[in-house]
Amino acid sequence: MALYVHKYGGSSVADAEKIVNVARRIAGVHHAGHQVVTVVSAMGETTDALIDLAHTVATEPDPRELDFLLSTGELVSITLLSMALRNLGYDAISLSGAQAGIRTDSTYGKARISDVDPDRIQRELASGRLVIVAGFQGLTPDEDITTLGRGGSDTTAVALAAALHADRCDIYTDVEGIYTADPRAVPAARKLAEVGYQEMLELAAAGAKMHPRSIELGAVYNVPIYVASSFSDAPGTLIHQGPDNRNMEDRIKVTGIAYQYNIAKVTVRGVADQPGVAAALFEPLAEAGISVDTIVQNTSVDRTTTDISFTVTTPDLPRALREMAALEPMLGTSSIMSDDTLASVSVVGSGMQNAPGYASRMFRILADGGINIDMITTSEIRISCIIGQDHAREAVRLLHEGFQLDEAG
């Protein structure tokens, strides 16, 4: 008997028919002799509808109240799923995040899980029940309700799998798994049977479907995560310890191509080239909650000033520019420029570690496609280029083909 945590997203429980379909799938796992804890998101577009509702009574809804309001979306879907299971003759029970022991800090809107007390879930499982848990929510030490922010239900599922020492965490969604590239951009994209946590993190951060927080959590607690479709039985993708589990051939390959639209670049020119300047620039951004991705500092010609460029997502650009403008008196003679028509493309693969040639091959493919590179960053298993948004889709397609990902296996 294995213990699985399953997670179904909003599109998988969007209406009564889909909820009954999910109930049947859970029943199937039960019949196979396994224990299962199911984490569910709010139905369809419920969360957005509740946010709109909040704005009908308040121009800027209070964060604590908004989280409390949003948490009702998952309560509706878990109770309906539990009822559907009971209607099919199974003993099921729904639990809110609070009841399921999900404890968080008090950062409303994007709370972080501090602890999971699995006691109640374990008792329900021991009495033979199918347990349904509300994703995306938790309880503060003051017993107030929080939500976990984007990708929150995935995070709930992986955190529960870790706390319950589950055999696997299955994320069921509206795609069939993780692909070598976004199938909408690259029709020849292949579904990956497996991928390592670090590779998945790079793919996720660079635009693929899953939220990095859940992958990080899975990596830390070594929870195997299986991503598959809730609408079919097609095999999905297993995110796990890799690449040690893979054969040698696979280890030298590029795993996939990721991209992200909506990249904006800010360049601060003529900054004094002295210690503490970078800190002075980026501390205010961090405090404002603006996530900075790529940072490039050019060598200064005269060794007294330097240019610093960094990228943020386009929605964060106005706030980033406000923070920079506030720093101008301190920065002296500097000027600030920005460009919000950019995108990033990334080549990801643990096989690239310590292997030369991948970067130059990427640059050559882009050059041959007439695509100009604006900025370059690399991690151990990823090479990213910032390019014009207009060329992003074409770049992904060219890289997918150029790194021979189009071909099977």
Next chain:
Amino acid sequence: MALYVHKYGGSSVADAEKIVNVARRIAGVHHAGHQVVTVVSAMGETTDALIDLAHTVATEPDPRELDFLLSTGELVSITLLSMALRNLGYDAISLSGAQAGIRTDSTYGKARISDVDPDRIQRELASGRLVIVAGFQGLTPDEDITTLGRGGSDTTAVALAAALHADRCDIYTDVEGIYTADPRAVPAARKLAEVGYQEMLELAAAGAKMHPRSIELGAVYNVPIYVASSFSDAPGTLIHQGPDNRNMEDRIKVTGIAYQYNIAKVTVRGVADQPGVAAALFEPLAEAGISVDTIVQNTSVDRTTTDISFTVTTPDLPRALREMAALEPMLGTSSIMSDDTLASVSVVGSGMQNAPGYASRMFRILADGGINIDMITTSEIRISCIIGQDHAREAVRLLHEGFQLDEAG
């Protein structure tokens, strides 16, 4: 500085505009220098919509899951009201029934409040906050969510007022107070400035708007309850200790006329006239949760058998008949008859206590109107007649006029 508990029903918070209106009213109490705890029901027809939703996934929704689902309705309205207050610049906080310390038994669908732990509310009040509490819901000892059944939010409000030693509990609704009769049936009905708990109980049990549970609770803990309109500032009705508080003239008066449609009568004929028969008849009904109102047992002619009649609400009739049919073998030669076209009309007033003549006057008024009386029951402050449904409205009008309730004060 006084402490008030206010309660607003679903029609008072049916949309954003009405919620903002309620927020302004609460702000007004705050500006008058008082503390206020506001209990809110779910918006408009939300509860019915959620029940319908449950039936899309289950033919008979599990009671625990249904309560959990229904509890979300009030969470939506309390968070929106709190947001609206904060948007107007007031420090407000919303609390679920669980957070507000409402503890109940585990009778899902109609849980009874076992205890109120006012600690959290008192802390929020002490820090100057306007506290908004979800009506209709509580928490079991196992930390599961219950709902209190019909009239549950009124019960929440009065229970909180008792636990907080509030100066008054205000029930704001879509009527302006308690009337001498239903104004829809009797256009000449007068609004009462005050009414005693026991009178209100009889009026409520016999069809007036408020749920008896909240009145009983108010009587036990001596909480003054003020019923008024949420849409106007017209004076409402104070339900309190009376009639000791009233002048002697009022004490000899009939307070009001109540009626209830949907009365069904069951008659069991030829039952053995011996001890234990009544218990054998009514125990199964009680166990099935069927509320029996009037019971009449006729003297048997031959002193060996007797006829027993009782009334239930029309929706309970099929179940009551099933229970009786199951008893037929035990009852021997008896036969069971039923009539589901009845109604009750009641004359209520603490002035009737120990005062003869009210009953005969009531019977005379009905007889003069050509209305036949099927059954009669009396309590200390009420006389009720079971009559044909077709005559109910006319009977109320005649009694209202006959007992001179049409005339001012």
